[in-house]
Every structure is written in structure tokens, then in C-alpha cells.
Amino acid sequence: GAGVSQSPSNKVTEKGKDVELRCDPISGHTALYWYRQSLGQGLEFLIYFQGNSAPDKSGLPSDRFSAERTGGSVSTLTIQRTQQEDSAVYLCATRQGANTGELFFGEGSRLTVL
Amino acid sequence: QQQVKQSPQSLIVQKGGISIINCAYENTAFDYFPWYQQFPGKGPALLIAIRPDVSEKKEGRFTISFNKSAKQFSLHIMDSQPGDSATYFCAASDKLGWNAGNMLTFGGGTRLMVKP
Numbered sequence: 001g002a003g004v005s006q007s008p009s010n011k012v013t014e015k016g017k018d019v020e021l022r023c024d025p026i027s028g029h030t031a032l033y034w035y036r037q038s039l040g041q042g043l044e045f046l047i048y049f050q051g052n053s054a055p056d057k058s059g060l061p062s063d064r065f066s067a068e069r070t071g072g073s074v075s076t077l078t079i080q081r082t083q084q085e086d087s088a089v090y091l092c093a094t095r096q097g098a099n100t101g102e103l104f105f106g107e108g109s110r111l112t113v114l
Numbered sequence: 115q116q117q118v119k120q121s122p123q124s125l126i127v128q129k130g131g132i133s134i135i136n137c138a139y140e141n142t143a144f145d146y147f148p149w150y151q152q153f154p155g156k157g158p159a160l161l162i163a164i165r166p167d168v169s170e171k172k173e174g175r176f177t178i179s180f181n182k183s184a185k186q187f188s189l190h191i192m193d194s195q196p197g198d199s200a201t202y203f204c205a206a207s208d209k210l211g212w213n214a215g216n217m218l219t220f221g222g223g224t225r226l227m228v229k230p
Contacts, residue, residue, distance in 0.1 A: 004157070042120075042203065043158070043220040091157055101146045101207060103218060105157030
């Protein structure tokens with residue numbers, strides 16, 4: 001596709017349930033990031049994938065959060081046993097080149113945990 | 115520890131006025147300073163960026179001013195328009211290579227409203 005595609009755009013779930021959020025990156029972009037944006041807040045880094053290298057998981061807030069990227073393309077962010085404080089917009093971004101600073105963001109997946 | 119501090123959190127400007135958003139950083143290794151614009155329901159998009167080898171960069175009505183000694187940079191929107199109403203994020207990075215994990219540290223955002 002022309003841009004970063006994320007699904008679902010909206011997800012409402014009950015506390016304690018698991019959720020999966022999907023990101024389809026721009027073709028050819030090897031770097032992929034997940035950020036979290038809480039209501040009225042800035043962008044919180046979660047995890048970074050680059051090619052076949054081990055991901056940088058330093059931003060994941062707890063072990064309930066995990067992410068994978070299959071074949072260097074599609075990525076899935078999984079939140080287990082969701083809590084109300086997990087409610088936020090989860091943004092995926094990709095980058096084209098090593099010396100290019102621009103991140104291309106998707107429109108995000110809005111997660112609401114009841 | 116918040117490495118990039120952004121102010122104000124919200125800003126209301128009349129059409130035709132100048133919008134000014136400020137950011138301050140702590141890490142002297144930062145060498146790339148972009149601004150992102152985010153409309154409601156959309157992801158952030160790169161607006162303009164600057165490297166520390168220049169003190170100012172202008173693109174249309176948008177200007178970044180950079181003060182390396184003060185570790186501050188700001189976004190000026192001249193002749194602000196209602197269509198500029200959005201949330202603006204400053205960011206900073208100290209490395210752009212492939213080993214850059216958390217390559218961009220974002221400020222907290224500024225919600226700009228331009229009144230017609």
C-alpha cells in the first residue's frame with residue numbers, strides 16, 4: 001500500500017482480555033516502530049524492529065506487552081490481560097533508510113479497555 | 115526522565131497571527147530536530163526538520179529556530195490559518211543509523227487552535 005496501514009482502527013475490550021494490533025508497513029521500509037499515545041499525551045516508544053536484528057524492546061511497559069514482525073514485513077503488537085491503563089492509541093511507524101530521520105506513521109489503533 | 119520538554123500544552127491564535135511553540139532538550143548529543151503535525155484521527159506527519167549546523171530553517175509559513183547553546187528550538191507558524199489547527203510535536207534524535215532503537219524522543223505535544 002501507499003502508506004502504513006493499521007488494524008483495527010478501534011478496539012473495545014474488557015479488562016483481562018488479550019488484544020492483537022496489526023501493522024502493515026510501507027513496502028521496502030525495513031525499520032518499524034510501535035509508539036503509544038495516551039489521551040492528550042506525547043508519543044511513548046514501545047519497540048523497534050530493524051531487518052533481521054533482534055528487536056529493541058526497551059520501551060515495553062510490562063511483560064504483558066509483546067510484538068513480533070514476520071518476514072520483515074507485517075508486525076503484530078499483543079497485549080495480554082489488558083488493563084484500563086492500557087487504553088491509548090497505538091501508533092506504528094516505519095522508516096526507509098538508515099540515514100533518513102523521517103518516520104511515516106499509520107493512523108493508529110485506538111484501544112479502549114473497559 | 116523527559117529529555118524533550120515542550121511548551122505550551124495548548125495554544126489559541128487568531129487567524130493571521132504567529133504561533134510559537136518551544137522545546138528544550140537535555141541531551142547534547144542530539145543532532146536532528148524534527149517537528150511533526152498531527153490532525154485528529156490521523157498519525158503524526160513530518161512537517162519540518164533541522165540539523166544543528168544551522169540556526170534557522172524556513173519552509174513556507176513554517177520556520178524552525180535553533181539555539182544550540184541554550185539547547186532550545188522552536189516552531190514559528192506565520193500567518194496562522196484555521197487549517198493549521200492540529201497537535202504539534204517536537205522531537206530529537208542523537209543517531210540515525212540502524213542501531214538507533216528509540217531514535218526519536220518526542221515532546222509532550224502542543225494542541226494549536228487557530229480561530230477564524
